Amino acid sequence: MTVDDTELETQIAEWRTYMLRRRAVSGADVDELEDHLRERVADLTATGLRPDEAFLIAVKRMGRMDELSREFAREHSDRLWKQLVLTDDAPAEAERRRGLLVMIACAALAVLAVKLPALFGFGFDDSAAFYLRNLGLLVLAPLTVYFAWRRGVDRGTAAALIGLFALGAVAANAYRLDDDSQSIVLTAIHLPLALWIVVGIAYAAGDWRSGQKRMDFIRFTGEWFIYFVLICLGGGVLTGITVGTFSAIGIDAETFISEWLVPCGGAAAVVVAAWLVEAKQSVIENMAPVLTRVFTPLFAVTLAAVLVAIAVTTNAIDVERDMLILFDLLLVVVLGLVLYSISARDPGAPAGFFDWTQLALIVSALLIDVLVLVAITGRITEWGFTPNKSAALGENLILFVNLAWSAWLYWSIIKGRKPFARLERWQTDYVPVYAAWAWVVVLAFPPIFAFA
Structure with missing residues (x-):
C-alpha cells in the first residue's frame, strides 16, 4: 500500500466516524454510503487525480445529501437516512x-x-x-x-x-x-x-x-x-x-x-x-457521550483524591486478592471511559477542556497503576509468585504500557504535534494484547502453578 493509499484510508476512516455520529444514519447506511464514496474516488483517480484530491471532490459532491440528512434529522429525529433514498420501506x-x-x-x-x-x-x-x-x-x-x-x-x-x-x-x-x-x-x-x-x-x-x-x-x-x-x-x-x-x-x-x-x-x-x-443507535448516541462527559471528570477527581490520600497517610496499597480485583476493576473502568470517549470524539475537532480532563484521568490512573505495581512486586519478592499476584502483575504491566503511551499521545495531540487518528489506532491495535493475556491466564496458569 502506497503513502497516498494510506492517507486515503485515514481520510475515509475519519469520514466514516463522522457519519456514524449522525443520528439519521445507521451503521448499515454508512457501509452503503462508503461503497458509493469509494466508487466515486476510484472513478476520479482513474481520470488522473491524486487519491486525496479525489476524496475531497467525492465528499463535496456527496455533501448535499449529508446536509439534507442533518436538516431531516432535526425535523424527524425518529427516522433513518434510508428514508431519504428509498421509496419503499x-x-x-x-x-x-x-x-x-x-x-x-x-x-x-x-x-x-x-x-x-x-x-x-x-x-x-x-x-x-x-x-x-x-x-x-x-x-x-x-x-x-x-x-x-x-x-x-x-x-x-x-x-x-x-x-x-x-x-x-x-x-x-x-x-x-x-x-x-x-x-x-x-x-x-x-x-x-x-x-x-x-x-x-x-x-x-x-x-x-x-x-x-x-x-x-x-x-x-x-x-x-x-x-x-x-x-x-x-x-x-x-x-x-x-x-x-x-x-x-x-x-x-x-x-x-x-x-x-x-x-x-x-x-x-x-x-x-x-x-x-x-436497533436504537440514534437513542444511545445521545446518551453515551453525555455519560462519558459526566463520569470522566468525576473519575478524574476520585483518582486524584486517592493519590492525595495515599500521599498524606503514606499507607501502602493492600494487594490481597479482593483489593487487587478492586483496583484493576477501577483501572479497567477508566480505560473503558477513555476508549469510549475516543470512539465518540470528532477526529477533526480541536483540542479542548474535555481533552485536558481525559489526560488528567489517564495520568491519575497511570500513577495508581505504578503504585499497585510497586506493591505487587514487593509482595512477590517477599512471599513468591502465586496465581493471583502473577495475573495481577501481568495485567497491570499491560495497563501501564497502554496508559503511558496513551498519555504521551494525548499530550502530543493537545499540543498539535500528532493527529487524533494516532491515538485511535494505538487503542485498536492494543486490543489483541488484552485477549492474548486473558487466554494465557486461562490456558497456562493452572498447570504452571500446579492447579493451585
Whole structure:
C-alpha cells in the first residue's frame, strides 16, 4: 500500500466516524454510503487525480445529501437516512422483523444454555464452581451466534468461532481444580474477557484485522454495557415486585427467583442488549457521550483524591486478592471511559477542556497503576509468585504500557504535534494484547502453578 493509499484510508476512516455520529444514519447506511464514496474516488483517480484530491471532490459532491440528512434529522429525529433514498420501506421493515426474530431465538438459546446443565446434575445451588467457570461461556456463545447469524459470516470464520469456544470449554473444564483454587477465580474472570474478543470477531464478520471494525466493536461494547445495566436495573425492580407480590399471598418465590428469573433473565439480557444497540443507535448516541462527559471528570477527581490520600497517610496499597480485583476493576473502568470517549470524539475537532480532563484521568490512573505495581512486586519478592499476584502483575504491566503511551499521545495531540487518528489506532491495535493475556491466564496458569 502506497503513502497516498494510506492517507486515503485515514481520510475515509475519519469520514466514516463522522457519519456514524449522525443520528439519521445507521451503521448499515454508512457501509452503503462508503461503497458509493469509494466508487466515486476510484472513478476520479482513474481520470488522473491524486487519491486525496479525489476524496475531497467525492465528499463535496456527496455533501448535499449529508446536509439534507442533518436538516431531516432535526425535523424527524425518529427516522433513518434510508428514508431519504428509498421509496419503499418494506425491505427495511422486513429486515427489522428478521433481526427481532433472530434476537428472540438467540435469547431463548441463552436461557437454554444456562438451564441445560441442571439436567446433568449441575444445579445452581450445588454446583457453584461449575457455573463460576462456565457462566461466561454459556452466555456469550448465544451472543456470538446472534452476530454470526446477523452478519452472515463465512464458513472459515464460523469454524474459527466454534474452535475458540471449544478451546474455552476445554480450558474451563479439563483441569482438575479444587473449589477453593485461585485458578477457578482467575478462569471465571479471564475467560469471559477472552471470549468477548471472540464475540468481536463475529461482530466484525471475521474482519478483525480492520482497525475501524475494532473501533466499531469498542463503541458497541460501551453501548451494550449501558443497555445491559439498564435492563438489569429494571430486572431488579421486577424481582422486588415479584417477591413482594407473592409474599402478600403467602407464597415464597425465592426458588423461582434464584433458579429461573435471575439466571434466565440475565442470560437473555446479554443478547437483548446487543439487539437494542443495533436497533436504537440514534437513542444511545445521545446518551453515551453525555455519560462519558459526566463520569470522566468525576473519575478524574476520585483518582486524584486517592493519590492525595495515599500521599498524606503514606499507607501502602493492600494487594490481597479482593483489593487487587478492586483496583484493576477501577483501572479497567477508566480505560473503558477513555476508549469510549475516543470512539465518540470528532477526529477533526480541536483540542479542548474535555481533552485536558481525559489526560488528567489517564495520568491519575497511570500513577495508581505504578503504585499497585510497586506493591505487587514487593509482595512477590517477599512471599513468591502465586496465581493471583502473577495475573495481577501481568495485567497491570499491560495497563501501564497502554496508559503511558496513551498519555504521551494525548499530550502530543493537545499540543498539535500528532493527529487524533494516532491515538485511535494505538487503542485498536492494543486490543489483541488484552485477549492474548486473558487466554494465557486461562490456558497456562493452572498447570504452571500446579492447579493451585
